[in-house]
Amino acid sequence: MPGAGRKLVLVVIDGLTPELLERGIESGRVPALARLVEEGTYARGVTTFPSVTPVCLSTLATGAGPDVHHIPHLAWYHRGEERIVDYGSSFPAMRAVGARQAFRDAVFNMSHAHLSARATTVFEAVEDAGLVPASINFTCYRGRTRHAIKLPGLAARNRWYEAVYGPRRFFFFNLFESDETGAPLAVRSRVDGSNDAYAGAIGRWLVTRDGFDFLVFYLPDFDYASHLAGPSSPVDALVRADAAVGQLMEAAGGPDELLARYAVVLCSDHGQTHVDxxxxxxxxxxxxxxxxxxxxxxxxxxxxxxxxxxxxxxxxxxxxxxxxxxxxxxxxxxxxxxxxxxxxxxxxxxxxxxxxxxxxxxxxxxxxxxxxxxxxxxxxxxxxxxxxxxxxxxxxxxxxxxxxxxxxxxxxxxxxxxxGGGSHGSLVAGDSTVPVVAAGVDAPAVDGRPSLTDLAPLALRYLGVPPPASMGAAALEPAGV
Ligand SMILES: [Zn+2]
Known part of the structure; x- marks a missing residue:
């Protein structure tokens, strides 16, 4: 059977620009990322519009554009429910639309109610093929396995979902954990990279056990740092993301051993540009x-x-x-x-x-x-x-x-x-261009430039799973039909 026994890790560093990845590698301070680039191919890819995280992660998960997955923006008007949705533009924005509603929308509704049921996720496709999908902190997570929330009392009080459907191995900011791993709390301090440290610890646990066929390893803290300091300065935050990837390598016994066991694709979800x-x-x-x-x-x-x-x-x-x-x-x-x-x-x-x-x-x-x-x-x-x-x-x-x-x-x-810092969301090249590194697998590229929509079908083909019809260029139909 083609692809039998192959496994793949998709590393997503939120907000990482190609320029900063290149500068980080030149600085010698991101050895794990440098090793992936050295072993693989490196290209500048293009993300979706709007180039904001909920839209981009939904595209990574579904291998399709917003026309297919239906997540339109960080903030949008829900015509059916006649209300504003905001997935967390900022804490004051969440308060403005109703903080509890915003949290429910970001954590539960996006993956279950807003994401189109017709857009098959990569997690669903992997699990349907009898393989084991895993994800850490990835916010577009819909899968086939029911996971009860870890804090049922809090969930009941706040009208959260008591359970969600996620990948078989599912770790989400301490709210959902399919396995006991002993990882530290995720949500302590984003400035210090506590989410990435949590991801690193879980990733180490998963790699040690060879506990998946397909893993999405999502590192959100870099984007936060880049918003504050601007896209040209925060090599420090990239060092923390590098450490999390390094934990995967250590768990395997070293970078060679990791790359012998898994193909690794690394990308970001969108770029960033300076705003003043x-x-x-x-x-x-x-x-x-x-x-x-x-x-x-x-x-x-x-x-x-x-x-x-x-x-x-x-x-x-x-x-x-x-x-x-x-x-x-x-x-x-x-x-x-x-x-x-x-x-x-x-x-x-x-x-x-x-x-x-x-x-x-x-x-x-x-x-x-x-x-x-x-x-x-x-x-x-x-x-x-x-x-x-x-x-x-x-x-x-x-x-x-x-x-x-x-x-x-x-x-x-x-x-x-x-x-005074960085932002993204527009169509301009700086917001829209993402690094795509592929080690152990050939990244597809049109004119040398991959699209974020290509990565889910790439992973599936590598695993020997035919991509579902909803992935790829299927939906380019004339308007109004
Ligand atoms: Zn951002």
Missing amino acids: EVARLQDAYADLALLAPRRGDPGAADVAVTASNRSGMVYRLGRCPLEVRDLAERLDEVDAADVVAFREDGEAVVRREREELRFAPGPGGGWRISGDAAVLDEGGYPNGLERVWRALANPNAGEVLVSARAGVEFLDFGGRHHA
Whole structure:
């Protein structure tokens, strides 16, 4: 049987840019990561739009874009439940939408209620093939095995789920642990990298027992440090992520032994760019009735505007006097808005600096384009057409999508931002480009550039499991169908 006995580890370092990985390796301070690059292939890949963690991790888990997995942004308007969802833009933003609701949405609803049931996850596909999937702290985790929550009293009081469906071996910030490992508490101090230390300890336990066929090893602390200090400075935080990967190597008896037992793919979910200005996207619609983030009445509102980090969405509600194009065109006057996208007559319309580009999938796999192609030039906005198309084709997305200008961040519902530090979410190359390192397995690459959507099917093929139909380029259909 092809692939029999093969095992693979996918390491995801949140927010790691190719530049910082390269600088870390040059500094000599990240020996485990350097070893993976030395043994494998290294490429610059492209992530999704919006380039924010819930959307990107859902793409990693499902091998598909937001058009298929349906997670639209960090903050969005849920049309079915007529309320704002925020997966944790910041603590004040979570308070603004209701802290308990935000926690429920991030930890439970995203993987179970919001993630499309038709998008098979890599964990489901691995377990369906009779193999053992494992994940540590990965927030898009839906799988086939029921796991009871470790804190049932707290769960009952807060209306958390009493159990979830995750990968067979499932470790999630001490809330769910499929096995007793003796790992330390995860949620002590993100600045000191306690989540990554927790992941390292669990990873060591799993590798020591050879306890999986496929492991997603997710390290969130780097992104946190990079938001604070900016994307060009925090080699220290990468040293901690490197130590966690080093723990996997030690557990195997050394890097050679780890790589003899497992193929290892390393990537990040999105990049980061410096931000030094902030803008409130809602201000562009101040003359309209805006939906309040908590207990707002959609029947009395014209629009819901959900902004977080470097992207935003505008939802046209029932009584709105303006058409979608009007909602988009008023952002021509807003300096913080760079690329603005919406759908019209079955095509995607993209505006930038008052120039307009229209496109739709053409026959035979290409794009049918009219207008100014430079609006989404490939150098500035890598894979821009496909990423915009897939973002707009998500039924949970706003009618208007906004990508922020370089250096600008949109305030979240709590009024928070990272000015002076780093952020991401936009279509620009710095937010969208991720390192992809593949050791022991050939990474697929179109023109030398892999997409984040490629990695789940890559892992499955390596394991000898046929990727499900929902993975890959399946969903590029004309708009409106
Ligand atoms: Zn981030």
